[in-house]
Amino acid sequence: MFKTISIADLINQSHKQIDFLVDKFEDMVEPENIEFPHTHNFYEILWITNGTSGQNIDYKNYTISEDTLFFISPGQLHLFEEWENIQGYAILFTEQFFLQIFQNKNILFELSYLDNFHENPFLKLKNEDKKAIEPIVDLLYQESKSSEKSTETIQALLLVLLRRIQKIFSAKNNQNSSKHQMVIFKQFKNLIELNFAKNLSVSDYASQLHISTHHLNTSIKTISGKTPTEIIKKRIILEAQQLLHFSELTVSQITDQLGFEDSSYFARYFKKQVGVSPLEFRKSIS
Numbered sequence: 001m002f003k004t005i006s007i008a009d010l011i012n013q014s015h016k017q018i019d020f021l022v023d024k025f026e027d028m029v030e031p032e033n034i035e036f037p038h039t040h041n042f043y044e045i046l047w048i049t050n051g052t053s054g055q056n057i058d059y060k061n062y063t064i065s066e067d068t069l070f071f072i073s074p075g076q077l078h079l080f081e082e083w084e085n086i087q088g089y090a091i092l093f094t095e096q097f098f099l100q101i102f103q104n105k106n107i108l109f110e111l112s113y114l115d116n117f118h119e120n121p122f123l124k125l126k127n128e129d130k131k132a133i134e135p136i137v138d139l140l141y142q143e144s145k146s147s148e149k150s151t152e153t154i155q156a157l158l159l160v161l162l163r164r165i166q167k168i169f170s171a172k173n174n175q176n177s178s179k180h181q182m183v184i185f186k187q188f189k190n191l192i193e194l195n196f197a198k199n200l201s202v203s204d205y206a207s208q209l210h211i212s213t214h215h216l217n218t219s220i221k222t223i224s225g226k227t228p229t230e231i232i233k234k235r236i237i238l239e240a241q242q243l244l245h246f247s248e249l250t251v252s253q254i255t256d257q258l259g260f261e262d263s264s265y266f267a268r269y270f271k272k273q274v275g276v277s278p279l280e281f282r283k284s285i286s
Contacts, residue, residue, distance in 0.1 A: 002077065002246055004039045007092045019097035020154060022140050025086050037079050037245075042094045043114055044072040045165075047137065049088040054081035057121060058238055067130065069123040069165065071113050075193075077242065089137055093158060101155050109186035110179045111162050112223060113169045129168050136161045181219040184209065188220060188228065196235045199259045202228045237273045240266075244282040251278045 007018040010031050019042075037056075046053070048068050055062045055070060056079035064070050066088075072078055074095070098108060108114065113123065125133075140157045143149050191205055205228065206216040220228045236258060243254045252263045260266040270278050 002037050002039060002242070004041055006040075007042050007094070010092065019094045020144070020158070021090070021092045022137070022144050023090055024141070025088050025090060028090065031080075037077050039075050039077055040072060041074055042092050043074060043098075045089075045091040046070040046072070047089045047091070047133075048086055051086035051088075053086050055079070056081060059241055062120075062122065064122055067125045069125065071121045071123075073115055077238075089141070091137070091140070091158075091161075098155065098158060101152065106179075106183050106186075107159075109183045111166050112182050112185070113166065114162070115186060115189065123165070123169055123172065125168070132164055132168065133161060136164065181222055184211065184216065184219040185223040188216065189231070192232055192235050196232060196239065197257065197259045200232075202232075205232075233273060237270065240270055240278065241274070241281065244278055245285050254278070 006014070007021050008014050008016045011018070011021065011023075012029060012031060046055075046064070046069070048064050048066055048070070050066050052066070053064045053070075055064060055072075056077075057072065058077050061081075062070070095108060113121075136157060140154065140161065143153050143157065187209055188205060191208055195205075202216065203213045206213040209216065211219075216228055220226065220231065224231065226234075240254060240258060243249055243257065244251075247254075249257070251267065255263045255266040258266070260269070267277055270281070274281060276284065
């Protein structure tokens with residue numbers, strides 16, 4: 001369907017194993033493989049300090065201006081539409097790299113902005129926000145370029161940066177959720193990835209998480225502002241869009257693959273969420 005790229009692919013060094021990278025846009029060579037839709041197997045934080053950049057995430061367009069952080073999660077369909085004439089930093093890391101020094105493997109779940117489930121996967125920075133993160137980014141950059149760089153130092157600095165961004169993000173979004181709710185949300189998202197085509201109910205997901213349906217509803221609503229049902233529908237629609245875009249499957253075959261009873265119901269379901277029929281969507285991106 002589409003290519004999943006690694007950090008090494010992004011810097012045109014696909015023969016290497018690279019789990020972390022921080023670099024300045026102005027020093028990077030434009031990757032060969034970002035002109036087409038792709039997914040990542042790593043987290044990406046873009047900090048645009050000057051200029052504007054066009055991004056497309058899961059079929060939604062964004063224009064990112066200066067003094068903005070932009071977050072891209074593993075598995076999201078991404079298209080980097082504008083690369084030239086921007087300045088700033090790209091911070092890339094794999095889940096494995098970040099978690100390898102922590103006994104608490106839920107720590108990544110507690111950084112809600114990394115899951116990119118908000119309507120706007122970006123964060124506009126005020127001057128005080130920039131002052132809070134700029135020294136850490138500079139230290140990360142300098143350490144990563146050092147001939148005597150320390151992986152442990154980079155991981156520790158990365159944690160400080162991510163937690164500082166979470167503090168800014170929570171304040172701007174009036175997010176009063178607990179770490180426990182963030183973990184539930186991440187576990188729920190992981191279960192959706194495994195089961196979205198099985199037509200499971202919200203209570204089915206709650207049972208798998210060993211919590212009540214009410215607890216699941218409350219946690220998901222607090223974290224994302226959406227209901228569990230809305231998030232399940234969004235994932236099903238994204239899969240349908242990708243199949244319509246990248247496969248030659250008929251609408252009937254996609255209907256079967258996604259667990260719908262018949263094509264007419266699937267077409268109505270799709271149009272209600274996207275605004276056009278499946279065939280109209282396929283035609284619009286061909």
